[in-house]
Amino acid sequence: MLTNEYVGINESFDSFSDQTYYFQILQSSPEFPSEKIGSNQGQRFTIIYLIGILLNSFNLKDYWYSIFIILNLTIITYSIYIFIKLIGNFEKKLNQNFKFILCLIILFNPYFFRVSIYAPLMINDYIFVLGILLLIYSIFFNNNFLTYFSIILCSLSRQTSMILVPILFFLYIYEGIIYKKFNQIKYLICILLITLIFFITYKISSSFSLDSNYSN
DSSP states (O other), X not given: OTTSOOXXXXXXXXXXXXXXXXXXXXXXXXXXXXXXXXXXXXXXXHHHHHHHHHHHHTTOGGGHHHHHHHHHHHHHHHHHHHHHHHHGGGTTTSOHHHHHHHHHHHHTOIIIIIHHHHSGGGHHHHHHHXXXXXXXXXXXXXXXXXXXXXXXXXXXXXXXXXXXXXXXXXXXXXXXXXXXXXXXXXXXHHHHHHHHHHHHHHHHHTTTBOOOSTTO
């Protein structure tokens, strides 16, 4: 944090232009933006929109910059905690030094940690990473509730969650072949959740977003 460069809001908007659209969503909530915004960013409106409603309810919108930095640091701290819990399962295969190096790779990744305090409105990216880690954690520990929660988190934060559909279907088939039973219906429910959330967010955001190229 001490070695990070703090350039101010406008310059960070120039470096990470997605923030301009996210800022419009934040400022307009509890309404939607009056001007059309980018289709990809518009479809990721949910989390920033809900945070905007909360800030508006408590008259805290003027402090959004600091609040988003705090939220990002909280998300990243929890992500690292989940990551440590995950690699803790490989106690016999990984020594402590290697685990420590793996954690440092996350911390010193410039796009992950530094951007979270340089361009705080990129919060969807960090929520998506947390969702992926929670999904892996839930599969390891067979926690169905956490599986559904992580899928919803991923789906609301980024459309990239669609790549999970073939992966989840593969897990469903794989476990059926290995364990000779297709009782992991949670994977099919997750696929349904991802698809539904994708189309719902697309439908809602189409009213304030530019046309997308999804049909192509």
